Amino acid sequence: MELMTIGFTQTSAEHFFKRLQTAGVKRVIDVRLNNTSQLAGFAKAQDLAWFLRVIGGIDYVYEPLLAPTEDMLAAYKKEKGDWGEYERRFLALLEQRRVEDKFTPTLFDRGCLLCSEATSEHCHRRLVAEYLRRKWSEPVAVRHL
Template sequence: MIAFTIGYEGTTLDAFLAALERAGVRRVIDVRQLPLSRRPGFSKSSLAAALAERGIGYIHLKALGTPKPGRDAAKKGDRRTLEAVYAGQLELPEAQAAAARMRDLIAEMPSALLCFERDPCVCHRTLLLEAEGEGVEVVDLFADPISPV
């Protein structure tokens, strides 16, 4: 079983969609606690609509997102705090239920976990799959970066 991951930092919606299509992804599992973005096309409703136009499903699993203290730590490069905050999040019953659903969704069809960070090594999606993705092969996808003007 394969779980794809992808971040949209530094890319366009078109490049993001193209990366998903190249990999054969059929569903995006949004693991942002707050599925909002200042980057055009990446907020929940507009992203779900753009994915649907390409025949790609969308589901948001809020309980698998990073709480604000963890997001703040990640922005500062404080990996230790991010890991501690996120480990606490994953212990919550709603996160455990969402993680079970995530595993079921990944088993159903090629799916990609979505978050902001381009580099999966600094993102909670890697922590999530390390904790809750036993037996899952992880493939990190990268959308083409925005070209300098």
């Protein structure tokens, strides 16, 4: 099973959609807390679902259980919090929510976790992918597009 991740900031729509198509993504799994912001541009939820379907024949699913809480996000982003602390809190949240039991690996096979961050280093989509890889018995290869 392969699970991919992607961010939409600091990229053009063309580059974003080409990366998804080239990777053979079947489903984009949106893990953003806020997926309707005007700042999202081409990645606003309603527009994104249409673009994915028309441009690449790719499904779109919104999974807020895989997003941080408003408080966590604000403490890290707005208050310029420590990444290590954010990571610990977010992983504890995934554990508390028992997300590994709420989703089947088949939903994520050839799926791509979407968030806004340009790279995966300091983004919760990487944490979600690594968490699921550790929790599921089925081998999961993670690739960041």
